[in-house]
Structures are given as structure tokens and as C-alpha cells.
Amino acid sequence: LAKTTQPISMDSYEGQEVNITCSHNNIATNDYITWYQQFPSQGPRFIIQGYKTKVTNEVASLFIPADRKSSTLSLPRVSLSDTAVYYCLVASYNQGGKLIFGQGTELSVKP
Amino acid sequence: NAGVTQTPKFQVLKTGQSMTLQCAQDMNHEYMSWYRQDPGMGLRLIHYSVGAGITDQGEVPNGYNVSRSTTEDFPLRLLSAAPSQTSVYFCASRSGPGTGMNTEAFFGQGTRLTVV
Numbered sequence: 029l030a031k032t033t034q035p036i037s038m039d040s041y042e043g044q045e046v047n048i049t050c051s052h053n054n055i056a057t058n059d060y061i062t063w064y065q066q067f068p069s070q071g072p073r074f075i076i077q078g079y080k081t082k083v084t085n086e087v088a089s090l091f092i093p094a095d096r097k098s099s100t101l102s103l104p105r106v107s108l109s110d111t112a113v114y115y116c117l118v119a120s121y122n123q124g125g126k127l128i129f130g131q132g133t134e135l136s137v138k139p
Numbered sequence: 140n141a142g143v144t145q146t147p148k149f150q151v152l153k154t155g156q157s158m159t160l161q162c163a164q165d166m167n168h169e170y171m172s173w174y175r176q177d178p179g180m181g182l183r184l185i186h187y188s189v190g191a192g193i194t195d196q197g198e199v200p201n202g203y204n205v206s207r208s209t210t211e212d213f214p215l216r217l218l219s220a221a222p223s224q225t226s227v228y229f230c231a232s233r234s235g236p237g238t239g240m241n242t243e244a245f246f247g248q249g250t251r252l253t254v255v
Contacts, residue, residue: 062242071229071246119242129182
């Protein structure tokens with residue numbers, strides 16, 4: 029499974045756009061990229077998944093360059109309630125789609 | 140539609156005791172997984188299943204057993220509890236890949252286990 033690397037922590041202010049970049053240099057052809065959010069004392073929650081180019085939903089956007097060795101989760105106009113840990117995962121279709129979590133990025137949004 | 144239900148929410152065990160953490164989902168999902176999360180850490184995969192009767196090991200399977208006799212249930216058994224198994228345990232389920240890949244998993248509320 030491709031190993032992911034993302035910043036341990038990030039700070040932002042309310043109303044700003046936040047971009048969290050994840051590197052996955054060993055991503056394979058059949059792998060998908062997915063992002064989760066976790067609040068304290070809760071289970072993770074799915075945010076978005078993608079294979080290539082750009083994906084957007086009501087919560088976030090996911091940018092994946094052509095070489096797919098990295099991806100960027102973009103959160104528009106964050107609020108205090110976006111303070112959470114964000115995980116980047118690479119899911120391998122060939123390995124039953126196991127979801128392996130790394131350390132995640134702890135995002136702190138300040139007023 | 141309750142989603143993923145874990146029981147119990149809290150449990151204290153003595154070293155050497157055994158117990159079963161229950162996980163049930165009502166979404167007819169094929170895939171189910173168990174994770175543990177230690178303080179300040181990410182989730183680590185213990186065991187997972189891609190369907191009834193099929194299970195496989197994850198990253199940290201030692202000390203845990205699973206079975207999947209039905210689509211709905213995926214219990215996690217601690218054979219002989221150790222203090223190192225003190226953690227928060229999460230169960231998750233998701234539907235199969237279909238024509239592509241589905242990585243949207245639904246997590247239970249967690250079980251806080253303390254082994255003394």
C-alpha cells in the first residue's frame with residue numbers, strides 16, 4: 029500500500045481557505061485517494077475521494093495532479109467547527125480496498 | 140436506519156480477562172473493519188472482512204480474533220486482555236467497490252476499553 033505523508037498540524041483563521049497537501053509517491057494505477065475528518069471522541073467521517081484531476085462536493089474540493097503523487101484537500105472559508113484531524117488515505121483496489129490511516133493533520137481554526 | 144452500532148460504549152477489564160466487542164450494521168454493507176486508536180495517534184487496522192465468511196488481518200491483529208457469520212455482524216474478541224490493549228476501538232462498514240472504488244466508510248461511535 030502506498031505510504032502517505034501530510035503535515036502534522038496547521039493553523040488557520042475563520043473565513044480563510046485551507047489547503048492540506050498529502051504526498052503518496054508510490055501510488056499504484058488502481059489506487060484511489062480518499063480523505064476523512066475526525067472530531068475528538070468521534071469516529072472518522074468521509075469527506076471526499078478521487079482518482080485524478082479535480083473533484084468537488086458540498087464540503088470540499090480535492091485536487092490531484094496528473095502524476096497522482098500528491099493530492100490537496102481544499103476547505104473553502106473554514107469555520108471554528110472545521111477544527112479537526114484530517115486524514116489522507118490511499119485505497120488499493122487490488123488489496124480489497126483496505127483503508128489504512130496515517131497520522132493525519134490536526135487543523136486548528138482560530139477566531 | 141441506525142448505521143453502525145457498537146456495544147458497549149465503555150468497558151473496564153482486568154488483565155487476562157476475555158471479552159467480545161460487538162459491531163452491527165444495517166446498511167447491507169459487504170466490507171467491515173475494526174480499528175484501534177490510541178491517544179494522539181491515528182487509527183490502526185486490526186482485522187477486516189470483505190463479506191460473510193471472509194476475514195483477514197490488518198496492521199495489528201495480535202491478541203484479537205474476528206469472525207463474520209452474517210453480513211450484519213462483525214464481533215471482535217479479545218482473548219486475554221493486556222494493558223497494551225487499552226484504547227478506543229472503532230468499527231466501520233462500507234459497501235463493496237461496485238464498478239469502481241468506494242472508500243466511503245461509516246464508523247460507529249467507538250468503544251473505550253481500559254485494561255487494568
